[in-house]
Amino acid sequence: MTITLQRSSIDKQSTITITGSxxxxxxxxxxxxxxxxxxxxxxxxxxxxxxxxxxxxxxxxxxxxxxxxxxxxxxxxxxxxxxxxxxxxxxxxxxxxxxxxxxxxxxxxxxxxxxxxxxxxxxxxxxxxxxxxxxxxxxxxxxxxxxxxxxxxxxxxxxxxxxxxxxxxxxxxxxxxxxxxxxxxxxxxxxxxxxxxxxxxxxxxxxxxxxxVESDWSSASYFYSIVALSEIGTEITLSSYKQNSLQGDSVLVKIYREFGVETTFAENSIALKKTSQNSSPKAFDLSNAPDIAQTIAVTCLGLGVECSLSGLHTLKIKETDRLVALKNEIEKFGAKIEITDNSLHLYQSKNIKPNPTIATYNDHRMAMAFAPLALKTSLQIEDAGVVSKSYPDFWTDLKSLGFQIKE
Structure with missing residues (x-):
């Protein structure tokens, strides 16, 4: 199933419930x-x-x-x-x-x-x-x-x-x-x-x-990306999360602060709010959280921000070689990206080419990581059903935020 994501804007305040980790x-x-x-x-x-x-x-x-x-x-x-x-x-x-x-x-x-x-x-x-x-x-x-x-x-x-x-x-x-x-x-x-x-x-x-089971922080990463790519004041509440999480991907709280996204913990939820713009170059060692590398690279692409990500050696043996897959798909937007066996460097790109078709390589994270770019341009995503591997309700939840999605 190939879907088209029309260039969208999202509701200023939304709430999403995410399945267990x-x-x-x-x-x-x-x-x-x-x-x-x-x-x-x-x-x-x-x-x-x-x-x-x-x-x-x-x-x-x-x-x-x-x-x-x-x-x-x-x-x-x-x-x-x-x-x-x-x-x-x-x-x-x-x-x-x-x-x-x-x-x-x-x-x-x-x-x-x-x-x-x-x-x-x-x-x-x-x-x-x-x-x-x-x-x-x-x-x-x-x-x-x-x-x-x-x-x-x-x-x-x-x-x-x-x-x-x-x-x-x-x-x-x-x-x-x-x-x-x-x-x-x-x-x-x-x-x-x-x-x-x-x-x-x-x-x-x-x-x-x-x-x-606490809700899945890897799944939360796509909403961090959406908030980062949105206007100042945009807020999404996610449940069920806790401040003393066992999950390595909870480092999202710290990382996305550098993209102007603040996280507030309530009793059983987190509120993500875009509070500022920050276009300075980024550098992150993701040795302890490699599953969020695709999300962060695409956030930087959408914001026109240069970034260097390291500690990515395990991405070679995932559902696909995620480093090669990221390079292939990011280049469709006209951006320049270099990869090694354990790192990537994305160069600043002020304008991204519209309407690319994203291949997903049997990899759920490829589909979900690129979806937030619909806030910047229309795009197609091939084999969109692959998200069921980790997050079956993903496209339904995006529609609830205001994303326009057509099969």
């Missing part, structure tokens, strides 16, 4: 499968979380997780410890190209039985579940924090827990801390000192509890 939901769904005493409220309605939930409850031996990278990593660890069960874990063609060898090697170090069915180092995987008694493991820490979280989530169900030594610079630390915090909330003892994480074993949750 995909990152928190998928961690908690796995923990719930290991500890049925756990209940979860405000679970994400994203495709990725639906895939995760189905995979954890199905009795099928072949499990297809489509494009869901988080599910692939977490489920690889989960099925490795399901004693007596054998599954084939597969996905889309792009998923079959995405590396998972670092995680598989770590699990096999612990005694798991995982093998590759097609290309070495990539899905599909054959996983023969068994009891893992080894507990010491080393893992390269600068590729994907999801490998680390996958091991931590199953760790309390291992006989001896886990002692995980991280090698090299640790990437996306907030996501590791999120995993550890959720473990702590269900009663698991953990420590994270220097390069070593330890998780103690825990058979069951002593006091059954319900954990409520």
């Amino acid at each position: 995909k990152s928190e939901s998928n961690r908690l769904l796995l923990l719930q499968a290991l500890y049925p005493q756990l209940s979860i409220a405000n679970v994400s309605n994203s495709d990725d979380s639906k895939v995760m939930k189905h995979a954890l409850t199905t009795s099928n031996n072949v499990i297809d997780i489509h494009h869901a990278g988080t599910a692939m990593r977490f489920l690889t660890a989960f099925f490795a410890i399901q004693e007596g069960r054998e599954v084939v874990l597969t996905g889309s063609q792009r998923m079959k190209e995405r590396p998972i060898e670092i995680l598989v090697e770590a699990l096999n170090q612990l005694g798991a039985d995982i093998s590759y069915l097609e290309s070495k180092g990539c899905p599909p995987l054959r996983i023969k579940g068994k009891t893992l008694t080894d507990y010491k493991v080393k893992l390269q820490a600068n590729v994907s924090s999801q490998y680390i979280s996958a091991l931590l989530l199953i760790a309390p169900k291992l006989k001896n827990g886990i002692e995980l030594t991280l090698e090299g610079k640790i990437t996306s630390v907030p996501y590791i801390n999120m995993t550890l915090d959720l473990l702590h909330q269900i009663g698991v003892q953990t420590s994270f000192v220097g390069q070593v994480i330890t998780v103690q074993p825990m058979n069951e949750i002593v006091n059954p509890k319900t954990l409520t």
